[in-house]
Amino acid sequence: MLIRRFAALTFALFAILFASAPALAQSAKKFAVFPFAYTGPQKYAYFPQALQSSLSSSLEWGGHVVPAGVTAIEGVATPRNRADMVNALRTTGLDYVVTGTISILDREATLSMMALGADGGYWENKGQMDINQITSWLDAQSRSVMGDVFRRPGYSTSEVVARTSDIQDGVANPTEPVNTQFLMAEDDQYRPDTLNPQFRYEGGAETEGRWRSQTLRFLSTSMVVADGSGDGQNEVFILHKTGIGAYRYEDGRLRHLDTLELTPSTLYLRLEAADLDRDGVPELIIGTYQTQGRSAFLAPDGWPKSHILSFKGGKFQFLVKDYGRFLGVLRMPPAYTPILAAQDKGTRYLFSQRINEAYLKGNTIELGQTIPSPEFGTIYSMAYLPDEFGFKYVVLDDSHRIKVYSQTMERLSSTGDDTYNSSGIGIATSDRPVGMGPGKVDGVISSYNVPFRMVVSSLSQKGKYELLVNKDLSVAAQVFERFKYYSQGEIHALTWDGVGMALSWKTRRIKGQVADIAVADLNNDGNRQLCVLLNTFPGGMGFSNRQTVVMAYDLNTQ
Numbered sequence: 001m002l003i004r005r006f007a008a009l010t011f012a013l014f015a016i017l018f019a020s021a022p023a024l025a026q027s028a029k030k031f032a033v034f035p036f037a038y039t040g041p042q043k044y045a046y047f048p049q050a051l052q053s054s055l056s057s058s059l060e061w062g063g064h065v066v067p068a069g070v071t072a073i074e075g076v077a078t079p080r081n082r083a084d085m086v087n088a089l090r091t092t093g094l095d096y097v098v099t100g101t102i103s104i105l106d107r108e109a110t111l112s113m114m115a116l117g118a119d120g121g122y123w124e125n126k127g128q129m130d131i132n133q134i135t136s137w138l139d140a141q142s143r144s145v146m147g148d149v150f151r152r153p154g155y156s157t158s159e160v161v162a163r164t165s166d167i168q169d170g171v172a173n174p175t176e177p178v179n180t181q182f183l184m185a186e187d188d189q190y191r192p193d194t195l196n197p198q199f200r201y202e203g204g205a206e207t208e209g210r211w212r213s214q215t216l217r218f219l220s221t222s223m224v225v226a227d228g229s230g231d232g233q234n235e236v237f238i239l240h241k242t243g244i245g246a247y248r249y250e251d252g253r254l255r256h257l258d259t260l261e262l263t264p265s266t267l268y269l270r271l272e273a274a275d276l277d278r279d280g281v282p283e284l285i286i287g288t289y290q291t292q293g294r295s296a297f298l299a300p301d302g303w304p305k306s307h308i309l310s311f312k313g314g315k316f317q318f319l320v321k322d323y324g325r326f327l328g329v330l331r332m333p334p335a336y337t338p339i340l341a342a343q344d345k346g347t348r349y350l351f352s353q354r355i356n357e358a359y360l361k362g363n364t365i366e367l368g369q370t371i372p373s374p375e376f377g378t379i380y381s382m383a384y385l386p387d388e389f390g391f392k393y394v395v396l397d398d399s400h401r402i403k404v405y406s407q408t409m410e411r412l413s414s415t416g417d418d419t420y421n422s423s424g425i426g427i428a429t430s431d432r433p434v435g436m437g438p439g440k441v442d443g444v445i446s447s448y449n450v451p452f453r454m455v456v457s458s459l460s461q462k463g464k465y466e467l468l469v470n471k472d473l474s475v476a477a478q479v480f481e482r483f484k485y486y487s488q489g490e491i492h493a494l495t496w497d498g499v500g501m502a503l504s505w506k507t508r509r510i511k512g513q514v515a516d517i518a519v520a521d522l523n524n525d526g527n528r529q530l531c532v533l534l535n536t537f538p539g540g541m542g543f544s545n546r547q548t549v550v551m552a553y554d555l556n557t558q
Helices: 001-025 047-058 082-092 132-147 156-166
Strands: 029-033 037-039 066-067 094-103 108-117 122-132 210-213 220-226 235-240 244-250 253-261 266-274 283-292 302-310 317-323 324-333 337-345 353-362 364-371 382-385 390-396 404-405 409-412 426-430 445-449 455-461 464-473 487-496 501-506 513-520 529-536 547-554
Touching: 001 455, 029 047, 029 253, 037 047, 047 094, 047 132, 082 108, 108 235, 210 283, 220 266, 220 529, 235 266, 235 529, 235 547, 266 324, 266 337, 283 324, 324 353, 324 364, 324 382, 324 445, 337 364, 353 426, 382 455, 382 464, 455 513, 464 501, 464 513
Parallel strands: 029 066, 029 094, 037 094, 220 513
Antiparallel strands: 094 108, 108 122, 210 547, 220 235, 235 244, 244 253, 266 283, 283 302, 302 317, 324 337, 337 353, 353 364, 382 390, 390 404, 404 409, 426 445, 455 464, 464 487, 487 501, 513 529, 529 547
């Protein structure tokens, strides 16, 4: 009897184990590794698939997190950023996705790697190494992903650091930055104490090192900070939906000085400051686009109208009015001083391919020699980035991706899906080929979003120049093709690393649409600040009642 009971109990235990085995297998979470985006010689083109296979093996955590196989991601585009990874998780139903990029120049590899979980856990890292060290680098990153994203005990980066670090009472780590509130790029050579406490964490209520103006009740499009009056004190000039306003920092606020109303039915594209008559006081250059509506099936008629103003004596005065070309300022090598530039409207596209130097002669504009420009280069989308070998052309293309060209116009790099410096200024144009019009309808009506300025400045290290841009952040902008308003932004400082534009530092996330940036002495204390022109949205979607705020971040560049 006892033997039969023991046998029955044993059988029941085995039955429970066999029945629970499939359930245990089904409870294991699944991940997939996408092929890395590759840039480099053809002979290393097999690396993306090799990395995918290697990581699928090294990231497996038996019984807990297992690879789903390549079939789980068939037909799914390789994610380029965190938003794409969220979409990939939703499309595939996986628990985790891993993706990255690899660039190879000679025998040096630059890798970036990202991992995201359905629970919101996110991890990313990047590094540079010889191609023979890729495997060891991937092994180290795999452990970090398993700890920080898969939550595997003993693998978390913080746990590894805690286990391997000796406790030294009263002794500071000499390798830690002097100012721990800076968010600096990994492996950079910049001094960590040269910028601003705001360039550290997202969130938080601290406002140390940051100033915010009162709310100005209009939509703004461009801003310059310059001594337009010639009295030795800088003014803040803001281009808005009806004209231009002048302000000065006093007692923690912007005091209004003067306003000039300009032509109605006008899109105000760009405000620049440059000393055009060489008297030591800068003039103000305004580039606009005037429109006239047609039928619902036709793109509006439009033409450029530019103005040059003086602010001497504290009042706006026209020097040139309604000039029939786009006017702007380029800081051209080798001196990188501001040069007035002009560009005609194009036939099929908004801008013509020809850019000319321009000169102020009395109350007229005279054109000078042609300025070479790469593909997509306009007076509003092009900047010159100095480097040890001369300079690079940096251009925002029609989709607002950053493209870098050599002095011989050879394309060197292009950003992925990230976009930069998108404004709220959209110009509807007809994409009808030359000779195919006019007709009663336009074949395609496209909307060109005019970018705001890219700023080139040396802030972190003497002789090392950074490109300051705003990274567009908006869920809606990723859904609607013609969506022009971005609910958030981040100012990024990018440097050329020989392969592409690498992140050096960035600000906290800024709520609102960034409309312009500048590096100037806004509060007249003798030190430069990072100045940000911001449009805020009181409504849910932000299509109406947009208002303006100016922010300034201290820069510890003494």
